Amino acid sequence: MPQIETVxxxxxxxxxxxxxxxVVVADVLRATTxxxxxxxxxxxxxxxxxxxxxTILYKPQxxxxxxxxxGQKVEGFEKGNSPFDFMDHDxxxxxxAITTTNGTQAIHASLAAANxxxxxxxxxxxxANKLLAxxxxxxxxxAGWKNKFNLEDxxxxxxxxxxxxxxxxxxxxxxxxxxxALYHTAQNDLTAFIKKSAHAQRFERMGIDRxxxxxxxxxxxxxxxxxxxxxxxx
Amino acid sequence: MPQIETVxxxxxxxxxxxxxxxVVVADVLRATTxxxxxxxxxxxxxxxxxxxxxTILYKPQxxxxxxxxxGQKVEGFEKGNSPFDFMDHDxxxxxxAITTTNGTQAIHASLAAANxxxxxxxxxxxxANKLLAxxxxxxxxxAGWKNKFNLEDxxxxxxxxxxxxxxxxxxxxxxxxxxxALYHTAQNDLTAFIKKSAHAQRFERMGIDRxxxxxxxxxxxxxxxxxxxxxxxx
Numbered sequence: 522m523p524q525i526e527t528v529x530x531x532x533x534x535x536x537x538x539x540x541x542x543x544v545v546v547a548d549v550l551r552a553t554t555x556x557x558x559x560x561x562x563x564x565x566x567x568x569x570x571x572x573x574x575x576t577i578l579y580k581p582q583x584x585x586x587x588x589x590x591x592g593q594k595v596e597g598f599e600k601g602n603s604p605f606d607f608m609d610h611d612x613x614x615x616x617x618a619i620t621t622t623n624g625t626q627a628i629h630a631s632l633a634a635a636n637x638x639x640x641x642x643x644x645x646x647x648x649a650n651k652l653l654a655x656x657x658x659x660x661x662x663x664a665g666w667k668n669k670f671n672l673e674d675x676x677x678x679x680x681x682x683x684x685x686x687x688x689x690x691x692x693x694x695x696x697x698x699x700x701x702a703l704y705h706t707a708q709n710d711l712t713a714f715i716k717k718s719a720h721a722q723r724f725e726r727m728g729i730d731r732x733x734x735x736x737x738x739x740x741x742x743x744x745x746x747x748x749x750x751x752x753x754x755x
Numbered sequence: 756m757p758q759i760e761t762v763x764x765x766x767x768x769x770x771x772x773x774x775x776x777x778v779v780v781a782d783v784l785r786a787t788t789x790x791x792x793x794x795x796x797x798x799x800x801x802x803x804x805x806x807x808x809x810t811i812l813y814k815p816q817x818x819x820x821x822x823x824x825x826g827q828k829v830e831g832f833e834k835g836n837s838p839f840d841f842m843d844h845d846x847x848x849x850x851x852a853i854t855t856t857n858g859t860q861a862i863h864a865s866l867a868a869a870n871x872x873x874x875x876x877x878x879x880x881x882x883a884n885k886l887l888a889x890x891x892x893x894x895x896x897x898a899g900w901k902n903k904f905n906l907e908d909x910x911x912x913x914x915x916x917x918x919x920x921x922x923x924x925x926x927x928x929x930x931x932x933x934x935x936a937l938y939h940t941a942q943n944d945l946t947a948f949i950k951k952s953a954h955a956q957r958f959e960r961m962g963i964d965r966x967x968x969x970x971x972x973x974x975x976x977x978x979x980x981x982x983x984x985x986x987x988x989x
Contacts, residue, residue, distance in 0.1 A: 529763060529904060532767060532769075532770070533764060533767065533902065533904075535766075536766070667770065668770045669767065669930070670763060670767075670929055670933070672929040672932060672933055693953055693956070695904055695906040695909075695952050695953050695954070696904040698906060698952065699906055699933075702941070703933055703940075706937075706939075706940050717932055718929050719928060722927070
């Protein structure tokens with residue numbers, strides 16, 4: 522049976538073998554959630570980038586550009602990293618170039634994998650269905666916060682690992698077992714649990730805690746954004 | 756108030772500032788437990804080493820030598836890494852040089868800290884009491900398994916973080932919050948929970964699962980081994 526592994530930080534990925542495996546990248550607050558929102562509002566494809574400089578270069582090519590560092594929108598970009606930034610009609614039928622503190626870095630850390638999928642609570646079941654249909658060994662990569670562990674991506678990993686395990690995937694990996702146990706503890710009030718986290722408290726200080734309520738919604742989208750040859754598409 | 760942080764792998768420690776802080780190194784299965792056992796049976800001091808080669812050099816100096824890789828005793832050493840190896844009277848009044856897969860590496864990853872303490876379930880309350888008396892910012896470093904997350908060290912971190920938090924330390928760090936929640940879930944049957952882990956299953960295959968029962972005992976020792984100038988002493 523296919524195996525599940527969970528990795529709590531992009532800087533731990535070097536200890537794992539990615540060849541032939543599927544990686545699900547999760548940056549629940551907010552990059553991977555916002556990418557789903559962007560597709561739901563008509564973005565044609567997304568180019569995820571590591572640096573601000575590279576991302577700016579997409580402006581003259583009629584891309585929508587989005588930049589976030591330390592939770593704040595970067596000056597000179599049209600969009601930040603809030604899901605609400607991608608609900609405008611102005612993005613319809615345009616491509617998006619985006620760089621964020623954690624999520625786009627995590628995608629680049631996964632390039633050795635056979636498949637890279639974008640996951641968040643908003644498309645959790647769709648991601649699980651795709652993984653179950655394909656039956657490949659799967660690594661759930663939590664984007665974390667500046668290479669440190671974070672709660673929200675771990676809870677997503679636990680929710681996804683539980684769905685896969687209950688449908689026959691093997692889960693022998695301590696990080697998946699811990700994430701699944703944590704999700705089991707927190708699931709009855711996920712938002713309250715998340716609001717204990719360091720990241721959520723940063724959001725409250727920035728007055729963007731409505732983003733958390735949005736990002737904690739389960740299964741509002743039924744597609745799985747997929748990274749292929751430098752672009753994320755659905 | 757002093758802060759608690761938890762780090763799930765030695766390879767994440769580079770993202771933390773250690774200066775002026777106390778690091779508690781935990782390798783519950785088995786290095787830090789076995790170090791406590793060795794002191795309880797009369798070892799004078801312990802030199803923790805990264806490589807097998809360095810450790811062998813201590814033999815002509817009348818050190819007891821211990822070496823473990825991948826859970827197995829390394830040929831040419833008197834002792835492996837089992838707590839039962841250090842219950843012999845032959846170690847009394849002698850020094851010990853030891854290298855292990857994870858624990859001794861984690862100690863070396865902590866050298867920038869102001870204080871380095873050796874923690875395990877067997878001296879949990881003693882470690883907590885010392886940290887509470889000193890009131891320094893504290894990082895709990897889980898040795899993990901080959902730089903990957905493991906359950907047993909995380910549960911120890913959760914137990915310790917809970918004791919500190921309940922006595923006034925601040926806990927704003929997601930890894931500590933998750934570890935504490937996990938310990939809370941598992942504490943009524945810690946050994947059963949641990950036996951789910953990858954490491955415990957490795958132990959069962961090697962026929963050394965009695966080590967797990969030993970290492971899960973709470974508070975059988977009341978001292979805190981401390982690393983000072985290359986040596987661990989009590």
